[in-house]
Each structure stands twice: as structure tokens, then as C-alpha cells.
Amino acid sequence: MKPLLTFLKSFFNSRFWALARKEINQILRNKQLIILLVIPPTVQLLLYGFALNPDVHNLKLGVVDYANVPESRELVSALTENRVFVVQDYPTSERSLSRQVEEGKLTVGVVIPPEFQRKITQGEAAEIQVFVDGVDANTAGIANGYITQIVQNYNRRLSNTSTQTVVKPEVIFFYNPGLTSSWFFVPGVMGLVLTLIASLVSAITVVKEKDTGTLEQLLMTPAEPWEILVAKIVPLFVLLVGDVLLALTLGRLVFGLPFRGNFFLFMALSGLYLFVGISIGIMLATISKSQQQVVLTAFFINLPLIQTSGAIAPIETMPVFFQILSLFNPLRHYIAIVRGIILKGVGLEVLWVHALALAAFAVILMTISVNKFRSQLS
Structure with missing residues (x-):
């Protein structure tokens, strides 16, 4: 018990906790950010769940x-x-x-x-x-x-x-005896919404530091670049986990979506994908000079990810070139995981390829974004 108390005391007195507390206070004071985390996911999930209905072949x-x-x-x-x-x-x-x-x-x-x-x-x-x-x-x-x-x-x-x-x-x-269309679209829209929200929120949070000049103030603090970055990522990650639970709750209550798989596996792989989305956002922030620019860049990046992911239309209906290209799309793998766990109830024995691909994307994108952010701080 005493070692635990000692660890907690040292943690709450650390520079990392001071930086994390600053990020949490900034997020709680930013009403626009809270609205962005709640309203758009809800509206998009309901809109796409009720409206989408594509044709298929092959x-x-x-x-x-x-x-x-x-x-x-x-x-x-x-x-x-x-x-x-x-x-x-x-x-x-x-x-x-x-x-x-x-x-x-x-x-x-x-x-x-x-x-x-x-x-x-x-x-x-x-x-x-x-x-x-x-x-489907x-x-x-x-x-x-x-x-x-x-x-x-x-x-x-x-x-x-x-x-x-x-x-x-x-x-x-x-898996879908009643042929309910929303059972196919809602899991896809969950991935779509998480991609948009994770990349936009993380990018805007970092760019706002540039606009307000607080990024330069952070450089004057006796903190390592990794501490500054991790302190930004952790609060965002916790908030985005809330978005995962919100989307899952809406799917269950509004669309009657079943949940046949392992909840903890679902949350673990969703958390892995959140790191992918946050990494994309941080990379966008490092190449953008203002919030307007980061929003436009995010739109340019996210639209191809969504169109080739299978969230809206089955991948089989796409030309062969785009079917192959979609293999390099992390959103495609996450949507396959979500549909597999929620609708089919399968586990890692079936989804391990998608999970491995997602882990690879998370490591690669997070490494690139951390290096670019660190060089920017330097």
C-alpha cells in the first residue's frame, strides 16, 4: 500500500501531471470542443444510419x-x-x-x-x-x-x-435475419465518425497552441517534448473513448444493433484505432499554420479514407485498383473489426489480420507524428 501511495504522490507532483491538468482545464473551458465531441457524432450516426442505401455487384x-x-x-x-x-x-x-x-x-x-x-x-x-x-x-x-x-x-x-x-x-x-439496413451502416458510420472527430479535435487542439502563442510558452517549461505530447494525447484519448461508448449506445437504443462479441476486445481495438486518428490529427497540425487550414487539410485527407473504407458502399463494388488501395486504409480494417465483433461475434482468431494491420498503422503514424511534433518544438 505504501509503495502505491508513494507512486501516486510522485505522479501528482510530476511535470507530466501538471501538463495533463493544463490540457484538461483547457478542454473543459472550450465549449466548442465539447460540442464537437458530442453533437456531430450523434447527428452523423443518425443521418447515415437512416439514409444510406447503395447498389451492389460482384x-x-x-x-x-x-x-x-x-x-x-x-x-x-x-x-x-x-x-x-x-x-x-x-x-x-x-x-x-x-x-x-x-x-x-x-x-x-x-x-x-x-x-x-x-x-x-x-x-x-x-x-x-x-x-x-x-x-449488409x-x-x-x-x-x-x-x-x-x-x-x-x-x-x-x-x-x-x-x-x-x-x-x-x-x-x-x-447475422442479420431481418435484413435491417442500419445494422450494416451504423458500424461503418461509427468508424467514420471516430476518424473525423479524432483527427479534427487533436489537430485543432495542437494548432490552437500555435494561434494563441502558448506553444512557445511550453518551450520555456522544464519539460521534455514527449511529456508535452503525451499530456495532450491522454485527455483527448479519454474523451474519444466516450465517443465510442456514445456511438455504441446510440446504435443499441436507436437502431436495435446487436452486440454479439467481446466488449473488452471491442474497446481495446477501438482504443488502438483512436491512436491512429489522433496521430493523423497531430501530423495535420504540424503541417498547418491555422485552424482554417487544418480543417481544409483534414477534409482532403479524410474524404478518400471514408470513400475507400467500405463504410458507405461495399468494397466489392469498387474498381480493383481501389480495392487494393483500400488495404492501406486503416479505417477499412477498423470497420471490418467493428462489424465482425458487433454483428458476427467473432474474435481475434478471425480478426487478427485486421488487428495486426491496425497496430502497424498506429505505430507508424504515431512515430511519424511524434517526430514531426518534436522537431517543431525544437
Whole structure:
């Protein structure tokens, strides 16, 4: 107990705590900053959650063909001829197929049973099973409609009459049985809002020091550059964690968003992404001379991040070049993490690639921003 009291006493008497207390007092006195942290995230989350509804194509299709006969191959060809579906893989089992849907590698899975040809030959209804990732309700609805239409056309080619049903699809929607559009958009908007708020607030906070001349005063204090920077980051980080909880609460209360994963994993990875957003903001502040300039620069940087992240429209609908480019977008990885944890309930065994990418972005961007800030102080 005594070592803890000694540590706390030394901490509260340290230069770091003095700088952190100064930042906290500045934030609490800045009503515009508090409003920026609360009002825009709320409005954007509600607006995008209710309004967005994009078109889709090039959906990733997986096929388990137990029959492996000309009729089954013809059905697969019919599904892919209009480019709404593109065969991504031929798994060897239903378990492997559902696993790839869970991991986000496939959007739609089709299972063709072994007795497919026999039932068609005998004029019976040959049922096929269709798995659809229902996280994006709009995509799932369109996929269901196209599958139904394609199967109907396929039936007409096989049958002499247009009324006889030869193939009957049984569609199952994963993760979003009610095909609620907001369940897809709200997790994406959470990432979008955190990107905008984290980068803007951190950038404006640092630039304001330049405008008011207090940055020069900090240079006169007996504090190391890292102490000055960390004292700025920690209070902002705590406030932005509040924004994460606010967005999650709105999603639950307003849109009925489920939460199927691990809450602590979600908060840990969200905290990791907050460091990415804060790093972007500090970098913007080091290259900007005024608050107006930093806002314009942030708009220029954040807009491409948002457009190529999959927050608004599925990445599969983008040209191949932009799909590859999006791999270097930290927001894309964070949105995949949010949707995976909230809607699918998966953990690091599935999301480790995105988590690793996010950690790499956080380390690289924070290192660059710290070095630029330190050189500016020097």
C-alpha cells in the first residue's frame, strides 16, 4: 500500500501531471470542443444510419458442389453470367463454406446436394441451400432477389413448361435475419465518425497552441517534448473513448444493433484505432499554420479514407485498383473489426489480420507524428 501511495504522490507532483491538468482545464473551458465531441457524432450516426442505401455487384460466391454433374455446373454458370456473383472459391464442405462467410471472405454460399441430378431427372424439386451474409441487409436482399430470378430462369431452360419447379433454393441469412439496413451502416458510420472527430479535435487542439502563442510558452517549461505530447494525447484519448461508448449506445437504443462479441476486445481495438486518428490529427497540425487550414487539410485527407473504407458502399463494388488501395486504409480494417465483433461475434482468431494491420498503422503514424511534433518544438 505504501509503495502505491508513494507512486501516486510522485505522479501528482510530476511535470507530466501538471501538463495533463493544463490540457484538461483547457478542454473543459472550450465549449466548442465539447460540442464537437458530442453533437456531430450523434447527428452523423443518425443521418447515415437512416439514409444510406447503395447498389451492389460482384458479390463473392462460394459453391459446394456435391453433385458435380453438368446440371450443377450449368446452375453455377447461370449464377455468375450476369456478374452479380463472382465465384471466389469451391470449398469442400458446408462447414468450410460457412466459415468463409463468417470471416467475410464470401458474401453468398451455395450448397448443391449429391442427389441433384437424380431429382431433376425424375422431375422432383431439387433443393439447393443458399447461405447469405446478412450483415449488409441491402446486399443480402439484392442477392436473394437475383438468386430467385436466376433459378427461375434456370428452371425454364430445364423444363418444357414454365410452371414446373425443378430447382428450389432454400435461403438462410446469417447475422442479420431481418435484413435491417442500419445494422450494416451504423458500424461503418461509427468508424467514420471516430476518424473525423479524432483527427479534427487533436489537430485543432495542437494548432490552437500555435494561434494563441502558448506553444512557445511550453518551450520555456522544464519539460521534455514527449511529456508535452503525451499530456495532450491522454485527455483527448479519454474523451474519444466516450465517443465510442456514445456511438455504441446510440446504435443499441436507436437502431436495435446487436452486440454479439467481446466488449473488452471491442474497446481495446477501438482504443488502438483512436491512436491512429489522433496521430493523423497531430501530423495535420504540424503541417498547418491555422485552424482554417487544418480543417481544409483534414477534409482532403479524410474524404478518400471514408470513400475507400467500405463504410458507405461495399468494397466489392469498387474498381480493383481501389480495392487494393483500400488495404492501406486503416479505417477499412477498423470497420471490418467493428462489424465482425458487433454483428458476427467473432474474435481475434478471425480478426487478427485486421488487428495486426491496425497496430502497424498506429505505430507508424504515431512515430511519424511524434517526430514531426518534436522537431517543431525544437
